[in-house]
Amino acid sequence: MLVGGDGIIGDELSKTSKSESIHNILNQLSRFAKDMKVLLVDKVYVVNVFGYIAYNFVIGAYSYWGPKAGYNIYHMKSADMLFGGVTIVCGILGTISGGFILDRMGATISNAFILLSGATFLGAISCFSAFCLRSLYGFIVLFAVGELLVFATQAPVNYVCLHCVRPSLRPLSMAISTVSIHIFGDVPSSPLVGILQDHINNWRDTALILTSILFLAAGIWFIGVFLHAVDKSNDGSQPVSTPRITSRKPLLDGNVDESLCEV
Known part of the structure; x- marks a missing residue:
């Protein structure tokens, strides 16, 4: 009877443990869904990531097809x-x-968008002009x-990714940004540019079409300049843990009980 009773108790404990595990998993998924919703409804974050995707689309294709285009052109x-x-x-x-320029401008989200759009726009002009030149040295x-x-x-x-969200969402913010720019940016860009080159069979035109996407990235980031952006890096809603000061004496105190030293 005792053995049977122990078996029943063990089964009940196992079922309880499984139910608790399932409950914890569901809680984590629910929390993840809520955090994702917060990110996706944040216009500043979404605009920043969309611009980053367009930017990374070009950079990824440059790294893969750039040498071949340079050799052929x-x-x-x-x-x-x-x-x-x-x-x-x-x-x-x-x-x-x-980083230095942003510090000199004043590290704010609006200034970050100004730098993003301005640098990308000027960079797009330079790269686009480079592929228009016939001279190798001028191109370089x-x-x-x-x-x-x-x-x-x-x-x-x-x-922007770090400061447009509250501190507790920073890891998820960076993770989603990184995953997005790869899944929608540099991963599909290389095969798509290859398909484009097969279709038009002209590396200069292909490079110019690819580079023009940088203007799209600059335009998306320029939208962020006009968005109402709040720096949430110092959000006071997050609990801050403070060390508790206790009055207990350390175990290894300098004043050792002399009675312990007596033999």
């Missing part, structure tokens, strides 16, 4: 090394410059300037 030698070197140098300098100079400007967007775009 300008008959470059070591096109991979040239494009890679320009991208690395301009990426580092542009990213650092973007203008394309480097364009990439320098385009990569200056890295600091402000992440600033």
